[in-house]
Amino acid sequence: AQRVTQPEKLLSVFKGAPVELKCNYSYSGSPELFWYVQYSRQRLQLLLRHISRESIKGFTADLNKGETSFHLKKPFAQEEDSAMYYCALSGRTSGTYKYIFGTGTRLKVLA
Amino acid sequence: DVKVTQSSRYLVKRTGEKVFLECVQDMDHENMFWYRQDPGLGLRLIYFSYDVKMKEKGDIPEGYSVSREKKERFSLILESASTNQTSMYLCASSLMDTEAFFGQGTRLTVV
Numbered sequence: 001a002q003r004v005t006q007p008e009k010l011l012s013v014f015k016g017a018p019v020e021l022k023c024n025y026s027y028s029g030s031p032e033l034f035w036y037v038q039y040s041r042q043r044l045q046l047l048l049r050h051i052s053r054e055s056i057k058g059f060t061a062d063l064n065k066g067e068t069s070f071h072l073k074k075p076f077a078q079e080e081d082s083a084m085y086y087c088a089l090s091g092r093t094s095g096t097y098k099y100i101f102g103t104g105t106r107l108k109v110l111a
Numbered sequence: 112d113v114k115v116t117q118s119s120r121y122l123v124k125r126t127g128e129k130v131f132l133e134c135v136q137d138m139d140h141e142n143m144f145w146y147r148q149d150p151g152l153g154l155r156l157i158y159f160s161y162d163v164k165m166k167e168k169g170d171i172p173e174g175y176s177v178s179r180e181k182k183e184r185f186s187l188i189l190e191s192a193s194t195n196q197t198s199m200y201l202c203a204s205s206l207m208d209t210e211a212f213f214g215q216g217t218r219l220t221v222v
Binding site for chain 1: 142144146151152153154155156159161167170201203205207208209210211213214215216
């Protein structure tokens with residue numbers, strides 16, 4: 001079954017420390033993978049997607065097909081990075097299209 | 112430049128009422144989705160639609176139905192609202208395997 005797993009519900013780091021938000025997926029095929037972010041009182045929005053290989057707001061994510069992981073990383077956390085982060089995948093399997101999300105990780109960056 | 116609009120930010124309904132949540136997008140996307148967002152459970156897919164009058168069940172369709180009579184509009188219907196359907200409901204739209212654009216959410220309380 002298709003699944004996105006984010007093992008941490010809450011991650012607290014100090015400003016300037018490195019951040020890694022974990023994401024593992026289960027999918028029979030080649031999915032598209034995404035990270036979404038939801039800042040306080042704002043709508044959910046795309047942070048980055050694996051196919052673009054961009055660095056957005058200092059965040060990067062590498063797709064590791066062997067480990068079926070798509071961890072989100074940033075070398076130096078900023079207070080404005082505090083938000084809810086969701087990993088997601090989309091793709092078609094068994095004739096059905098899916099766009100599914102993980103349970104989310106709340107990142108708190110402490111001053 | 113709001114692209115996905117949900118008809119209500121907050122709704123309070125009584126148990127047993129029929130509830131309609133409306134979503135409109137102006138990007139000519141073929142895919143539209145309804146999720147519910149609950150703390151610790153992330154975003155769970157209720158239904159999605161990949162074309163007018165086409166729909167597929169997501170992971171938690173029980174107690175819900177949907178309607179898509181026009182490409183830009185996707186409605187979520189709670190046939191007989193129950194207290195366990197109190198939640199934040201998010202609508203999204205996308206092209207295939209691309210960024211999903213979200214509405215601002217509807218916080219539904221069933222009393």
